[in-house]
Amino acid sequence: MRSIRLLAGAAAILVPILIAGSAFAADAAAGEEAFVRFGCYTCHGYEGQGAGTGPKLAPEPLAFDAFSTFVRQTSGDMPPFTPATLSDEELQNIHAYLESIPATPDPASIPLLQQLQ
Amino acid sequence: MTDKSKSKQAVTKVDRRKFMAGVAVAGAAVVSTEAKSAILPPGAPAPAAPSAMRPSTVMAQAEVATASVSAPAYPGTQNGKPGSDYMVDVLKTLDIEYIVTNPASSCRGIHESIVNYGGNRMPELLTTMHEESGTAMAHGYFKVALKPMGSLCHGTVGLQHAAMAVYNAWCDRAPILMMIGNEMDANVRRPGVPTTHAAQDPAAMIRDFTKWDDQPGSLQHFSESMVRAYRISMTPPYEPVLIVMGEELQEGVPEPGHFENFSIPKVALPTPPQGESNAVRETAAMLVAAENPVFVVDRVARTPAGLALMVELAELLQATVVDQGGRMNFPNMHHLAARGAAAIRRADVVVGMELTDFWGTVNDFSDTAHAQQGPIVREGTRMVSIGTGDVYIRANYQDFQRYQPVDIAIAADAEATLPSLIEAVRMLLDGAARTRIDNRGQAARDAYNTARSRVAADAAASAWNASPISGARLSFELWELIKNEDWALVSRDQSISNWPHRVWTFDKYYQWIGGPGGAGIGYGLPAAVGAALAHRPHGRLVVNIQNDGDCMYAPGALWTAAHHKIPLLNVMHNNRAYHQEVMHLQRMASWRQRGLSDGSWRVATTIENPNVDYAKLAESMGVAGIGPIENPNDLAPALRRAIDIVKAGEPALVDVITQPR
Numbered sequence: 001m002r003s004i005r006l007l008a009g010a011a012a013i014l015v016p017i018l019i020a021g022s023a024f025a026a027d028a029a030a031g032e033e034a035f036v037r038f039g040c041y042t043c044h045g046y047e048g049q050g051a052g053t054g055p056k057l058a059p060e061p062l063a064f065d066a067f068s069t070f071v072r073q074t075s076g077d078m079p080p081f082t083p084a085t086l087s088d089e090e091l092q093n094i095h096a097y098l099e100s101i102p103a104t105p106d107p108a109s110i111p112l113l114q115q116l117q
Numbered sequence: 118m119t120d121k122s123k124s125k126q127a128v129t130k131v132d133r134r135k136f137m138a139g140v141a142v143a144g145a146a147v148v149s150t151e152a153k154s155a156i157l158p159p160g161a162p163a164p165a166a167p168s169a170m171r172p173s174t175v176m177a178q179a180e181v182a183t184a185s186v187s188a189p190a191y192p193g194t195q196n197g198k199p200g201s202d203y204m205v206d207v208l209k210t211l212d213i214e215y216i217v218t219n220p221a222s223s224c225r226g227i228h229e230s231i232v233n234y235g236g237n238r239m240p241e242l243l244t245t246m247h248e249e250s251g252t253a254m255a256h257g258y259f260k261v262a263l264k265p266m267g268s269l270c271h272g273t274v275g276l277q278h279a280a281m282a283v284y285n286a287w288c289d290r291a292p293i294l295m296m297i298g299n300e301m302d303a304n305v306r307r308p309g310v311p312t313t314h315a316a317q318d319p320a321a322m323i324r325d326f327t328k329w330d331d332q333p334g335s336l337q338h339f340s341e342s343m344v345r346a347y348r349i350s351m352t353p354p355y356e357p358v359l360i361v362m363g364e365e366l367q368e369g370v371p372e373p374g375h376f377e378n379f380s381i382p383k384v385a386l387p388t389p390p391q392g393e394s395n396a397v398r399e400t401a402a403m404l405v406a407a408e409n410p411v412f413v414v415d416r417v418a419r420t421p422a423g424l425a426l427m428v429e430l431a432e433l434l435q436a437t438v439v440d441q442g443g444r445m446n447f448p449n450m451h452h453l454a455a456r457g458a459a460a461i462r463r464a465d466v467v468v469g470m471e472l473t474d475f476w477g478t479v480n481d482f483s484d485t486a487h488a489q490q491g492p493i494v495r496e497g498t499r500m501v502s503i504g505t506g507d508v509y510i511r512a513n514y515q516d517f518q519r520y521q522p523v524d525i526a527i528a529a530d531a532e533a534t535l536p537s538l539i540e541a542v543r544m545l546l547d548g549a550a551r552t553r554i555d556n557r558g559q560a561a562r563d564a565y566n567t568a569r570s571r572v573a574a575d576a577a578a579s580a581w582n583a584s585p586i587s588g589a590r591l592s593f594e595l596w597e598l599i600k601n602e603d604w605a606l607v608s609r610d611q612s613i614s615n616w617p618h619r620v621w622t623f624d625k626y627y628q629w630i631g632g633p634g635g636a637g638i639g640y641g642l643p644a645a646v647g648a649a650l651a652h653r654p655h656g657r658l659v660v661n662i663q664n665d666g667d668c669m670y671a672p673g674a675l676w677t678a679a680h681h682k683i684p685l686l687n688v689m690h691n692n693r694a695y696h697q698e699v700m701h702l703q704r705m706a707s708w709r710q711r712g713l714s715d716g717s718w719r720v721a722t723t724i725e726n727p728n729v730d731y732a733k734l735a736e737s738m739g740v741a742g743i744g745p746i747e748n749p750n751d752l753a754p755a756l757r758r759a760i761d762i763v764k765a766g767e768p769a770l771v772d773v774i775t776q777p778r
Contacts, residue, residue, distance in 0.1 A: 037714065037716055038713050039699070039713070039718060042700055042777050046580070046583060046585060046777075047579065047583050051588070051778035052611070053778045075485060076485065077484070079707030080707060085706075085711065086713065112594065113578060
């Protein structure tokens with residue numbers, strides 16, 4: 001169904017990280033899939049770059065605890081995603097995906113953006 | 118329009134050539150039996166002759182034996198001009214360049230007159246494929262040309278099609294001269310479809326969102342009502358108006374000599390109301406004394422003069438301006454231009470000018486299960502409203518928004534009030550005030566120089582190489598190609614996170630025309646075509662960043678652009694969804710704790726499977742189509758090719774697969 005791919009190098013990298021309190025390896029590729037399937041991209045953009053509809057999430061996402069607390073408990077402009085709809089494992093994978101997104105290039109290295117320096 | 122009564126026309130046609138209703142018939146005599154038989158179906162019983170039956174032209178010709186009663190006798194114009202020629206005479210006094218139409222039998226009289234009598238110039242007919250598109254074209258055209266276009270629609274069903282576009286124009290304070298055909302007299306009206314398409318009061322359907330309408334009973338009445346309609350629609354607040362033109366009035370031929378007294382009134386546009394002088398002085402005093410005065414403006418600049426006055430006032434006070442963008446009210450890269458609510462939170466005086474939604478400007482409303490809401494302004498912030506919203510309001514449709522109390526409400530046209538407000542401020546500026554204002558200005562300049570461009574560059578750099586292509590990348594690539602041209606953007610940029618306003622320098626009135634007003638989808642493409650038409654004589658490079666969902670409401674507008682050779686660069690923001698609704702569905706599913714993992718929110722919100730090929734769509738209608746472009750590195754060459762086509766005087770479309778926002 002999804003006809004959209006990421007060009008940037010984020011796809012299909014397995015990022016094994018240990019999350020406090022859980023001992024399984026978060027899977028960035030599965031996280032990317034979940035980021036789309038749960039529709040995080042619709043407000044935050046496919047690379048979590050942020051948009052008028054939701055802030056930037058990546059690179060360098062919030063630490064997992066804060067990230068998880070926000071996603072689970074927000075009662076503001078973002079609708080919450082509780083464990084009933086999004087499992088801890090899936091949320092960890094999403095976090096791993098966001099962590100795997102490479103650092104934003106320096107705008108000075110992009111010719112069209114140099115005019116703003 | 119299909120007309121299933123055509124076969125019956127041979128019988129009834131002659132009867133339609135009678136004098137139009139409302140024109141007194143001088144010297145009408147009882148018609149001879151021979152003449153009468155010409156208008157009756159064979160075998161029909163002859164009706165009792167009224168004491169003074171109005172003769173039709175054919176009857177009159179039969180009486181003087183110039184036409185055979187057995188052969189169809191077409192009156193031509195030898196006996197005088199048909200009514201719709203007089204209507205064209207009226208339209209020609211109103212400086213109307215264009216009337217957009219989807220052809221319709223109820224308008225055939227005026228249609229023929231515009232072409233053959235008026236020479237299809239001033240006004241010229243434009244072909245639209247849908248009345249909603251035609252009316253949206255008129256809407257977009259006005260905001261650049263600053264004069265109204267006519268929208269000629271079939272009675273009833275044509276107007277029903279046009280209705281949403283009329284509502285948009287109403288909310289956006291754009292004048293449109295709506296004109297429809299209608300026939301009330303069942304005795305002369307063709308049965309079947311034309312009768313189904315007639316109504317006692319066709320204007321009723323859109324009366325809640327038009328400023329005035331009339332159904333004139335005679336040509337003199339038409340003349341006065343058309344001029345009055347023009348005048349009313351062009352008096353702030355500008356709004357659409359409607360004139361219903363009887364088919365008999367259009368098609369009837371007044372007796373020679375009868376119309377020696379036909380006259381067309383002069384249009385003298387009323388001057389708009391200015392703010393009452395005491396209230397203006399009080400506002401000026403408040404502004405001069407304020408620490409952080411903020412102007413919030415939505416449609417303050419009705420004309421380029423409004424833009425210049427707004428800059429003058431803001432600079433005089435070195436006060437922040439939050440431009441809500443209904444029009445080009447303030448240069449976006451000016452050091453006093455602010456985006457978002459932060460400036461309003463800091464304000465001690467807020468002056469809202471021609472705002473659609475003052476309440477929403479000074480309050481927060483979170484779309485949460487509990488509809489959290491509350492003021493964002495500080496306690497004690499003084500507020501002033503200046504606008505025509507207090508001069509003119511209607512019930513039913515809620516576009517007047519929620520009630521917001523203010524300290525001073527000036528019921529007046531804001532642009533017309535600006536000169537006196539500027540003068541009043543100037544009179545109050547003493548040395549101390551000037552020092553305070555200069556300091557404020559310096560602080561604003563410093564903050565502007567250090568912060569703005571770095572923030573934009575950093576934000577644009579992330580996802581710079583992403584596919585789907587980011588709104589930032591799209592906007593930078595476009596800007597690079599148009600910034601040294603005389604350009605104009607004729608679409609909103611909200612759907613791509615306002616990137617053009619974050620990056621491009623908007624400083625001329627015509628570079629920005631705001632949005633649909635009523636947020637009715639299907640406005641974007643036709644309004645862009647209409648606006649591009651108004652830009653055409655100036656040779657500007659006109660850009661439309663076109664949402665995919667909106668495009669599919671009215672793709673026929675592309676054909677209109679090709680047919681009438683309207684140069685316009687359409688760049689698809691193709692996120693393959695009605696994306697706003699995607700987010701709404703997600704919100705619902707989140708609140709209800711279901712259906713998030715299986716993407717239920719994609720059902721009936723996305724435009725995929727199959728994907729629409731917009732380049733082919735454009736090609737099929739004679740518009741050069743390029744794309745789909747998925748790789749950001751392919752974007753610049755595609756845009757360059759399209760710009761070459763547009764500069765040669767044709768429309769073009771580049772389909773770009775984009776991030777959601």
